[in-house]
Amino acid sequence: MATQDCAVSKAANEKETSGQLLNVSLDIAVTGKTGSGKSSFVNLIRDLSDNDNGAAPTGVTETTTERTMYVHPTLPNVKIWDLPGIGTPNFKANKYLKSVKFKTYDFFIILNSERFTENDIMLAKEIRKQKKCFYFVRSKIDIDIDSEVRRKGLNEQDVLDKIRKYCVINLNKLGNAKVFLISSVDSGKYDFEKLQNTLADDLPVHKRAALLLAWPVCSAATLEKKIKLFEELTWAASLASAGITVTPVPGTSVACDAAIALLFLSRCYYAFGLDDKSLKRLSEKVNIPLLEYRAESKFANAIQKKELSTLHVGASVVAMSTVADLLSLLPGVGSVCAAGLSFASTQCLLREGLKELANTARVIRKAAGLDTI
CATH class of the missing domain: 3.40.50.300 (P-loop containing nucleotide triphosphate hydrolases)
Structure with missing residues (x-):
């Protein structure tokens, strides 16, 4: 029981460390x-x-x-x-x-x-x-x-x-x-x-x-800078996931990978101006309904419901995280392999989600007549 408590505490600390990467004052x-x-x-x-x-x-x-x-x-x-x-x-x-x-x-x-x-x-x-x-x-x-x-x-x-x-x-x-x-x-x-x-x-x-x-998305250039920043941060968030997996407690990797991904992609969602308030204000400004474009994004819908782990596109990621949990129970090399798998699965999910959210934001700006390319 003490080992499990320690593992949960370590998982929470790793998640907090990941969050701090996006929380500089x-x-x-x-x-x-x-x-x-x-x-x-x-x-x-x-x-x-x-x-x-x-x-x-x-x-x-x-x-x-x-x-x-x-x-x-x-x-x-x-x-x-x-x-x-x-x-x-x-x-x-x-x-x-x-x-x-x-x-x-x-x-x-x-x-x-x-x-x-x-x-x-x-x-x-x-x-x-x-x-x-x-x-x-x-x-x-x-x-x-x-x-x-x-x-x-x-x-x-x-x-x-x-x-x-x-x-x-x-x-x-x-x-x-x-x-x-x-x-x-x-x-x-x-x-x-x-x-x-x-x-x-x-x-x-x-x-x-x-x-x-x-900073609000005031131009296509600002949006692209935000996208590039998140692309760079996927590495750090994935490393946090790998650190959690070293802890030999079944279920830790799957749960924490999903939590890290939800935190990370939620930040993308708001930073790109895909939330209700931002889109409604933009719709009123250009007199064009824009919420329908966001509805086509699986990740945007999952973030709204806070249910990122239920995405069908994440099935292979969940499988890798489950294997990582099992490997983490093996001493020595098992933990190393588990960390590698968790890193790969989280990075795969983050990259896929980031790409889809970024493209959704680009499509919405173009539909609003703000960007011509």
Whole structure:
């Protein structure tokens, strides 16, 4: 009995280790002038609309009076912090960093909907002194474009160039400051993807994975990056499965292989935007029913029901895992062979599921008219 308890404990630890590969912590701070759209930007990163349950409250008045943490809806390790506007009566610029607990965050987004203020520039200088990264984001670009096109007859690119030039001049005290122009209404436009690429380039490798998994699918390129990341992670998840199989307890390999596969492929499912909420929002945006395309995926349906082990395509995988369980009872070479079989069976299932989910996401984007190839 003690041996079985030990085996179960080891299996749980191996599963936890596998989960940690997809659970690196990331803390993002969003700050700036009151009314600049910080809360909407927080919702955009979390792939939520302002009216969704759990969304950061938005409004024309100051809605953020203290630092507020918002957990990513599908990645609890990723936290976005909506910070009060700098320079408000309750948060004087010279004490701002201390009051919002500066060391908590991996990087800062300094957001404004008009010109960047002296407080923004001072904050950036203080962040730079502490050797952390900051990024200037100019929000509400879609509103500016509509206004300028109507009043002055300018085209969209002229307006973008004008705003970008104005922002750079505004920030000349900081030297070569980059500014990203975004709309919190549409992540597929302007510099939203460019911002994601820049953040990823600046983060350590393990943090980069967390950012990419959390970032909404704003383009075909972003989707392909997510797919590539999961392709690389199949190896690590399969190794966790092999570690469990060394434990000589019948049934451990089959159960844990299925659990690891369900965890891994569920992350793919949400990261690719295949969940109900993401697809319904996309359907409304393009006015095309898209849920029917997901219904053709065996793996997507199994993930919805949390019944990945019942898939017919996994029959050979279950057979290999069962053999692995039996081999693990043999001393020495049996355990080694069992680990190899478990690794192979899990990797086979993960690769097949990943490929199908990735193709489903590609088909849906093409049906929505977002990608032409």
